[in-house]
Amino acid sequence: MTTPEEEELDVYSRTVIRAVEQVGPAVVSIRPAGSPRRRPAVELMGSGFFITPDGYLLTNSHVIRPIRHPEITLIDGRTFPARVIGEDPVTDLAVLRVEHEGTFPAARLGDSSRLRLGQLVVAIGNPLGFQFTVSAGIISGLGRALQGPGGRIIEDIIQTDAALNPGNSGGPLVDSRGQVIGVCVATLLGAENIAFAIPSHTAEWVAALLIKEGRIRRAYLGLVVQVRPISWPSEAAGLEIVEVDRRGPAARAGLQEGDILIRVGGQPVRSLGELHRFLAHWPPGRPLEVQVLRHNQLRMFTLIPQEAPSLGS
Known part of the structure; x- marks a missing residue:
């Protein structure tokens, strides 16, 4: 009323x-x-x-x-x-x-x-x-x-x-x-x-x-991503890689700018929140399998995440 x-x-x-x-x-x-x-x-x-x-x-x-x-x-x-x-x-x-x-x-x-x-x-x-x-x-x-x-x-x-x-x-x-x-x-x-x-x-x-x-404490992959809608069976969105740290785990494993990250450790990642939550619980140094779309083809990579570097001043 x-x-x-x-x-x-x-x-x-x-x-x-x-x-x-x-x-x-x-x-x-x-x-x-x-x-x-x-x-x-x-x-x-x-x-x-x-x-x-x-x-x-x-x-x-x-x-x-x-x-x-x-x-x-x-x-x-x-x-x-x-x-x-x-x-x-x-x-x-x-x-x-x-x-x-x-x-x-x-x-x-x-x-x-x-x-x-x-x-x-x-x-x-x-x-x-x-x-x-x-x-x-x-x-x-x-x-x-x-x-x-x-x-x-x-x-x-x-x-x-x-x-x-x-x-x-x-x-x-x-x-x-x-x-x-x-x-x-x-x-x-x-x-x-x-x-x-x-x-x-x-x-x-x-x-x-x-x-x-x-x-x-979170595992560090060495990449910057943004949400991107995709057309892929069972997945409506993924995380497009827009920047790769050349000295980081992602670059060493062969990931490239333009790849679309769709699964990490077997789990779908449709938002940055999902990725951050996953990495906050993944032990640095433990091998991690990721799935990406590259030129609309599914590819698998194995990364060795490191502990996120200190961001202090």
């Missing part, structure tokens, strides 16, 4: 307002402890959001890396010190913990694997020091690869035209049901109406491992 005030609004406005009301209380600003709250340095600011009532929150790795002692501020003005639980530069995600006797409003992670082009999304964050700012747009691309901070390639990225600016990084990208389907990560310098977010299905498993172990 809608109130008289809600009836005066159009459907689009009501949808955006509901999404903001559901997720907004879980969103925080992140800055160095003791910094001025009105005009801190933009490069030392970011956003985040609680994913559990007991104080675990999600943000970007590049947001917390330069901050020695992070401090978070809620929409109601309360401020708390936060502790870094772990970070994963490969996916540009990090988990913080606020230790407090009470509970916090937590956002719910949705299913980003069901996103469709043109779908309405809402971004909430703290761009350019303006706390709790809302922007709305649509999903304009899926499965993108993006060069992140330090030159690292971040894969399986959501593209949106929702306005994002420095300080939005780490904030939630929300669907019309008020569920977080992405973690805002960057804008493309010099471009208008192009912004990016890490999908929630990646954020969910990364956060779970960081909370449990504090880090993610």
Whole structure:
């Protein structure tokens, strides 16, 4: 049942307002402890959001890396010190913990694997020091690869035209049901109406491992891939290899740019999330069979994955 005030609004406005009301209380600003709250340095600011009532929150790795002692501020003005639980530069995600006797409003992670082009999304964050700012747009691309901070390639990225600016990084990208389907990560310098977010299905498993172990050890293949639809029996999509590390395991095994990865260790890989989850549990040094399509012909290769190199500064 809608109130008289809600009836005066159009459907689009009501949808955006509901999404903001559901997720907004879980969103925080992140800055160095003791910094001025009105005009801190933009490069030392970011956003985040609680994913559990007991104080675990999600943000970007590049947001917390330069901050020695992070401090978070809620929409109601309360401020708390936060502790870094772990970070994963490969996916540009990090988990913080606020230790407090009470509970916090937590956002719910949705299913980003069901996103469709043109779908309405809402971004909430703290761009350019303006706390709790809302922007709305649509999903304009899926499965993108993006060069992140330090030159690292971040894969399986959501593209949106929702306005994002420095300080939005780490904030939630929300669907019309008020569920977080992405973690805002960057804008493309010099471009208008192009912004990016890490999908929630990646954020969910990364956060779970960081909370449990504090880090993610993954096997390294030495390639960059992007999702590509294919016509192959029982497979609707694969991962096209767009870059190969000449010194890595994939190159040594004979994989090439343009190959389409469809199975790893006997398991289908239709998204970057599936590949990342597989490699996070595969022991480095253990031989790994992969299947690829090359010129529409199925070929088998055996790789010897190594431990992913350190991505520290």
